[in-house]
Amino acid sequence: MSELWPYSLTWADVDPSRHPFDLDEHAAHRLAVLVVPLLPDASTIDDVSWPLTAVTEFLVQRYGQWACGWNWSIGEGDLDGGVVGAWCCAAHTVTTPEATAPLVVEALREWRSWLDELRQRFIDLAPPTDVPVASVDPWHWERACTRLVTMVADRTEAESGWYGHCMQVLHWFLASHGISEERAEQIVEKAVGGRFDSWMAPDATVVDEVSTRFAQAISQNP
Known part of the structure; x- marks a missing residue:
């Protein structure tokens, strides 16, 4: 499933000008509701990242390949060496699906914010x-x-x-x-x-x- 990992993303995959994304508070709440059924419960997690594959697949299908970086957290998280602070890793962040879903959305928005920031810096x-x-x-x-x-x-x-x-x-x-x-x-x-x-x-x-x-x-x- 390496295609769901952000390490190989190209600029064409992530360039915000090619992939519009607008998630206001209402849309963010609705997205969290849609994510709930895709999340495991903390008691079922015995691997660091694979329980989140369904979430990543859903986000990629909905928003584009760039979204696979939603849980690329700082340090040794689900992946390694990312920038997302809203998410640590499945082992430490997942609790109940209802409580975890808003964190997924927050992490996705943070990742997108980083891509937007990079685009502006590239222009500058x-x-x-x-x-x-x-x-x-x-x-x-x-x-x-x-x-x-x-x-x-x-x-x-x-x-x-x-x-x-x-x-x-x-x-x-x-x-x-x-x-x-x-x-x-x-x-x-x-x-x-x-x-x-x-x-x-x-x-x-x-x-x-x-x-x-x-x-x-x-x-x-x-």
């Missing part, structure tokens, strides 16, 4: 559009990388596996500005691969090094 950090990508002043790419790494480290609290989502966000940023998925993956791997660790936010020196490599990889891969 956009390089000039009147020159080829490889000719953009490296400063633009370095600035973007530095700010995005710092942003993700802060949001994930640099806990377990945080760097996976950090690399994904950098990948999304490049894809959002027209760089192919394959090339974006190569650039990010050259810049970041092996330089970040779990449970440790990178210091300024490491971030500067990664940002420089990020810019260099873009200019060296036309």
Whole structure:
């Protein structure tokens, strides 16, 4: 069921401009009601995440692939290295279906809020559009990388596996500005691969090094 995991989500999968989402309080309450029958009771849980598969499938079918990140919580939760604070993990968050359903909705809204925030940040950090990508002043790419790494480290609290989502966000940023998925993956791997660790936010020196490599990889891969 790896297709229900957020690790492989592309920017096309999550770009808010492609996937409208409006959940006011009335709609949020109705969604919680619909989720109730899909949830297990705490007494039946003997695995960390699989009891939530029905919930994830329902949310994805209703809203799109992006919704599979609803329970990508901070640290070692159902998954690893996410940004959602409203949900810990099935083992610690699930009680009764009626009490748990609103938490699912809150977590989904938090995840979507993060995607909306990233989209705006990608726009703010956009390089000039009147020159080829490889000719953009490296400063633009370095600035973007530095700010995005710092942003993700802060949001994930640099806990377990945080760097996976950090690399994904950098990948999304490049894809959002027209760089192919394959090339974006190569650039990010050259810049970041092996330089970040779990449970440790990178210091300024490491971030500067990664940002420089990020810019260099873009200019060296036309």
